[in-house]
Amino acid sequence: MATEIKVPTLGESVTEGTIGEWLKQPGDAVAVDEPIASLETDKVAIEVPSPIAGVMQELKAEVGDTVEVGAVIAIVTAGAAPAAKGEEAGRKEQQADEGKEERSDAASSDSSQTLSPAVRRAVLEHGIDPSTVKGTGKDGRLTKEDVIAAAKAKGDTPAPAASTASEAPAPAQAGARGTERVKMTRLRQTIAKRLKSAQDTAALLTTFNDVDMTAVIEARTKYKDLFAKKHDIKLGFMGFFAKAAHLALKDVPSVNAQIDGDEIVYHDYVDISVAVSAPNGLVVPVVRDVDKKGFAQIEKDIADFGKRARDGSLTMDDMSGGTFTISNGGVFGSLMSTPIINPPQSAVLGLHRIEDRPVVVGGEVVVRPMMYIALSYDHRLIDGREAVTALKIIKEAIEDPTRMLIDL
Template identity: 50%
Template sequence: MTTEIKVPVLPESVADASVATWHVKVGDKVSRDQNLVDIETDKVVLEVVSPEDGVITEILEDEGATVLGEQVIARVGAADAAPAEASSDTGSEKKESASNDSGEKQVVKIKVPVLPESVADATIATWHVSEGDSVERDQNLVDIETDKVVLEVVAPESGVISKIMNPEGDTVLGEQDIAEITAGGSAAPAAKTEEAPAESGDEVMSPSVRRLVKEKGLDASKIKGTGKNGKITKEDVEAFEKQGASAPAPKQAASSTPAPAAPVGERTQKRVPMTRLRKTIANRLLEAKNSTAMLTTFNEINMKPIMDLRKQYKDVFEERHGARLGFMSFYVKAVVEALKRFPAVNASIDGDDIVYHNYFDVSIAVSTPRGLVTPVLRDCDKMNFAEIENGIRELAIKGRDGKLTVEEMQGGNFTITNGGVFGSLLSTPIINLPQTAILGMHKIQDRPMAVDGKVEILPMMYLALSYDHRLIDGKESVGFLVTVKELLEDPARLLLDI
């Protein structure tokens, strides 16, 4: 009996995914619940496990391929039946290897992954290799960008890049050939590349460098390459341009009329097309601003009471609970209490209805290598300080490693973002749809403040609450922010529930 391995059901906001890493190959024996493959979306990495014991009889989608929800990507057969199916694959592999040994080296085409129905085309974002480079199996060759995700295309075989058909910036279609690899090749192409500089500059430049030379109108044969095997790098082009800006200036003045050419060397500009991903981010941010009546109100808080409390108990807290006592647990606790007092801030708009939530799931903005994500800390009203700190730390680590699940990213009734960790003194955060409010925390900075008729230097922080004025009135927004301020300036209220 053969069991199909399918891509998990993707949430509505995710159109497609890509096969990130196969942990098995055809012919491998697998056990029930063993992780077979990692599927990556623009938000999370999903692990697909084996539903039963058996043998991998077929892998339909290679690493880097774009797949849809519930698409079949592999098959697992019974332990006794699978070897026969696997043997046919092995036999074909032997035939291919035999033909490669007896005849010419095999040329493998690198294709654009299959694009989903909602994506018409894609753009070559970055080539990580150039013609003549030796590559290993599963090495990332090129990043292909759509308006939703960036897809990494890896080498299916070890060999040498023999041809790159589409340079960076080209628009390509699904399954289009963009490069060729000579499988099994090694140092021979590199030797040719060493001789190439004397004959042609194009053969010692990557597509991005070649395009840069063309844009600047430079002579590639006069540029000295400092890269591997004499390759010309972008730094070589920039250095050559700077040298040419001073020396050849008089020749240009003699041969051509435009005199302003010399000073332009110090006042250059670079025009780069906006990436698809950046366009999508821009559209979503505009959607939040255009579809909501967004308004921001501010206040400031004295952080000295919390800082004194942390200084007094941080060592005991860490020893007792195994977690550092940070500021975020205080922020979350204060926000939850304020949400209880102002239910409209914990609500959302669905068409012509207002949905009031009787639970407190708070989205925490976390910075990751792929950008800012907002995983959800659920049922915060039932958590103590240590549980909140451990929960936020766990989400931050998962975000950094790309291990956040779809469930951890979905939902959330209110968002907290702390731009203060990057040094932001004041900002107006944008609402995280479909939520109706977001609280921005900022840098703690010593400032002179009037206290009981005297000037004192206190650690102050600005609070910014952006909210949807269609649902939340000024009275509620200001009351919410004042509540957060009072709770943070007197942390005992959080413990006494007053």
């Protein structure tokens, strides 16, 4: 019996996606709930599973095609894959013809493991056998980091396998220059449009301050072992800044609001979007109800988002909503930046690297671990006084974390 595979519901306000990659081809065996295609949406890349076990019969769309929710993209026939005539002869011919590149999903058919595009590229680049690597991603699937770690464990970076060597282009002559055109992913196109829209629509302005990180560093040093033992998660900086931001947003509600037409929408809750680097670009999953959560749960949520962003398992619900954003460019070494707001939000907090700098404390010059922080905001809604006040509240809470406990 043939079953139509349709584009699933992709989330609120998302009506279409783009076929990013076919993970199964006609004639391939398919297990129940096994991904058959990777679908790119405006926010995340998701996998389309097969509802039945059987054989991939037909593909109704090509890579790069835009498909709407509910559209039929493939046909799967129930039952086992038929054995092709001359299969043994074909197998021998394939073994003899080492110039052909083997499909990575065929190499791992016994384990029913499907590799994402990023993982597949890493496997080929490092010459790693994916069946020998234990995956740390969702349901034990391989991540790019798993492959890179396996390559490092081997102590070298092997050249590409012989099966691809014959297809490699000849080395460029000395002094020659070349170009490469790569189609933008749907996610990258959406990021570009949203950021440009923010610049075109909002009256963007950024205010800066610097923070003495001494108190937070001392607190982490003193309690990190007890915290990890009790909560099974590391005590990071983001938990401190999320709670500090909560204090600021509560005292300055406009920073937690947004413009909708000719109205201002105020929120009595704090849902913080946390910028996370993913293989296809920057994504901003949402830590909900920061105003009600403790440090441990906030850190767990952020760690989980980071892991799932790397292995591509974030969902549309993870990305939806958010009343304020925190972006930490410091993890990449940034000293200072002017972050762009995440529409329809009205403000974003930018964090940067910590470095020892001379500062004056009590009339004396001392060396302290300092961080520049930036608050970019929509001046249509937020006045300069409000923005500066909000950033000052964050600074004071970080320099004296006790304020977070006694609600000051």
